[in-house]
Amino acid sequence: MDPSCNFSSYRSTLKAAVWRSAAATDDSQRIVIPFFSLLVKDLYFLNEGCSNKLPNGHINFEKFWQLAKQVTEFITWKQVHCPFPKAPKVITYLQATAVLNEDGENLFSLY
Numbered sequence: 001m002d003p004s005c006n007f008s009s010y011r012s013t014l015k016a017a018v019w020r021s022a023a024a025t026d027d028s029q030r031i032v033i034p035f036f037s038l039l040v041k042d043l044y045f046l047n048e049g050c051s052n053k054l055p056n057g058h059i060n061f062e063k064f065w066q067l068a069k070q071v072t073e074f075i076t077w078k079q080v081h082c083p084f085p086k087a088p089k090v091i092t093y094l095q096a097t098a099v100l101n102e103d104g105e106n107l108f109s110l111y
Contacts, residue, residue, distance in 0.1 A: 007038060018073070027083040034077065043070060 002009050017032050024030045050063040100108065 001035065007035075010035060010038070021077075021080075027081050030080045031082060032077045032080070034074070039070070039074060043067065046070070 001007065014032070014034060021030045021032050046063065046066055050060060052060055052063065054060050
């Protein structure tokens with residue numbers, strides 16, 4: 001994933017996937033899997049980077065509108081039924097694999 005221009009390539013691909021998902025009639029075409037850490041980063045910077053109130057003391061509805069829009073979009077993606085069968089081996093692997101801390105990640109990145 002190319003981080004240049006604030007992940008513009010990813011963002012345009014995600015936008016196309018959302019558009020395709022909205023028009024899809026088949027469940028398998030409605031699935032959208034966002035890059036979760038970028039979604040969290042966007043929410044964090046939107047929340048921290050914009051004040052809750054405008055200089056005139058009024059509530060910054062644009063900020064809250066954008067936050068609600070992103071959270072609603074994520075909830076919509078989460079509620080889509082996945083028609084693919086679960087793979088028990090994959091689920092077991094994901095649940096049993098140790099999560100590394102930063103030191104562990106650095107160590108493994110050397111190999």
